Amino acid sequence: MIHLVAFLGNYGNKYSATRHNAAWIFADALPFAHRLDWQAKFKGLYCSVGMAQLVDWISRDALCKTESDAVPVAAERAPARAEHASSKIFFLKPQTYMNASGESIIELVNFYKLKAEEVLVVHDELELPVGTISFKWSGGLGGHNGLRSTKAVLNTADFWRLRFGIGRPNDDDVAAYVLSPFTSDERITLEQTFPNAAELLARALLAQEPSALLKTWGKKKIG
Secondary structure (H helix, E strand, C coil): CCCEEEECCCCCHHHCCEHHHHHHHHHHHCCCHHHCCCEEECCEEEEEEEHHHHHHHHHHCCCCCCCCCHHHHHHHHHHHHCCCHHHEEEEEEECCCHHHHHHHHHHHHHHHCCCHHHEEEEEEECCCCCCEEEEEECCCCCCCHHHHHHHHHHCCCCCEEEEEECCCCCCCCHHHHHCCECCHHHHHHHHHCHHHHHHHHHHHHHCCCHHHHHHHHCCEECC
């Protein structure tokens, strides 16, 4: 099961609308975003939500509306996880800048004694076009410095990823590309993926076995 969702990005107004901050843009657009009580901790912005509370939010926002039994099943399981750290879902926005994201993630992981396979990293992905989302387990890092930092601190690449396609630049200046803002058309296309991405996130957090989602959500073109 997944217990930590780490949204990778760079803090500061300078970077807020850039391609590298696709995960933070998504986090702020979640239907339950206004209910999250962020606080400064673990070298980032952090909040925790009890599983029963999260199930209520998912039900209230109809995030799993395409499978009528998804929320009731999760609701039955939630009480069994009460009174334990693992009964909570932790959300994290590292405030270390992208290249050192792992420093924030490992502080929370160590504090709550989580395992790498209980971590879901949400990030931008050059190898996917804008308008595509992807749920992935382990694998390569694709040159992504946030993933590289996460792998370094966890000593493994075996963690979950929710990827937002940002496409590749027309030239070789990848650094300038990821740190530049989305075009207006790209931003519209990105935001068109958010309802499906929110459903995917909800399903991943409710799932006893997230691997069951890989067939459907391994790569989904939305926009």
